[in-house]
Amino acid sequence: xxxxxxxxxxxxxxxxxxxxxxxxxxxxxxxxxxxxxxxxxxxxxxxxxxxxxxxxxxxxxxxxxxxxxxxxxx
Amino acid sequence: xxxxxxxxxxxxxxxxxxxxxxxxxxxxxxxxxxxxxxxxxxxxxxxxxxxxxxxxxxxxxxxxxxxxxxxxxxxxxxxxxxxxxxxxxxxxxxxxxxxxxxxxxxxxxxxxxxxxxxxxxxxxxxxxxxxxxxxxxxxxxxxxxxxxxxxxxxxxxxxx
Numbered sequence: 001x002x003x004x005x006x007x008x009x010x011x012x013x014x015x016x017x018x019x020x021x022x023x024x025x026x027x028x029x030x031x032x033x034x035x036x037x038x039x040x041x042x043x044x045x046x047x048x049x050x051x052x053x054x055x056x057x058x059x060x061x062x063x064x065x066x067x068x069x070x071x072x073x074x
Numbered sequence: 075x076x077x078x079x080x081x082x083x084x085x086x087x088x089x090x091x092x093x094x095x096x097x098x099x100x101x102x103x104x105x106x107x108x109x110x111x112x113x114x115x116x117x118x119x120x121x122x123x124x125x126x127x128x129x130x131x132x133x134x135x136x137x138x139x140x141x142x143x144x145x146x147x148x149x150x151x152x153x154x155x156x157x158x159x160x161x162x163x164x165x166x167x168x169x170x171x172x173x174x175x176x177x178x179x180x181x182x183x184x185x186x187x188x189x190x191x192x193x194x195x196x197x198x199x200x201x202x203x204x205x206x207x208x209x210x211x212x213x214x215x216x217x218x219x220x221x222x223x224x225x226x227x228x229x230x231x232x233x234x
Contacts (some may be wrong), residue, residue: 022187
């Protein structure tokens with residue numbers, strides 16, 4: 001079981017979703033992906049779309065006023 | 075029982091930079107959100123998916139070759155407004171880089187990586203004397219409207 005990291009805090013739509021999807025597609029069963037993302041659209045939609053694709057959201061932590069960490073598991 | 079995938083199909087008619095940007099933004103975003111995505115390039119839109127990205131005399135026959143030369147390929151897509159003889163797309167490209175917003179090339183690349191389906195219009199291909207080999211290898215097939223209508227059935231379809 002490995003943990004991968006992805007920082008999309010500097011990205012904009014649709015690359016926030018694109019980079020997350022590409023990172024998720026590389027996970028093996030049980031692997032974890034920690035995604036740093038900004039508030040707003042990515043925070044609302046990245047966890048939701050991951051769940052729709054069969055991944056688990058293990059947690060969402062606020063890092064600072066603008067940045068959150070979403071922990072996803074395959 | 076597996077849930078049926080959501081689907082979006084886009085008719086890419088325009089060969090303008092801003093409209094190609096919109097088409098690939100929707101396509102790559104939708105593919106990343108697990109949609110099945112079909113892009114059907116027709117008429118000026120075929121200019122976006124030519125294998126040769128620059129201004130080339132492509133096709134068979136003088137008139138078709140000259141017209142393809144005028145179209146200019148993916149390196150020379152004009153803006154639909156305020157083009158200023160090709161100056162504005164360069165400015166916009168620089169602005170996009172500076173603001174870290176993906177441009178047409180990056181979005182096209184993302185669409186390919188995410189498995190978006192590319193199709194070229196048969197009739198427009200005949201008109202411009204272009205064949206499958208003239209397009210990027212990701213173009214799955216050259217198809218007519220009947221096949222496209224079948225592909226888009228049950229999903230959302232946009233015309234850009």
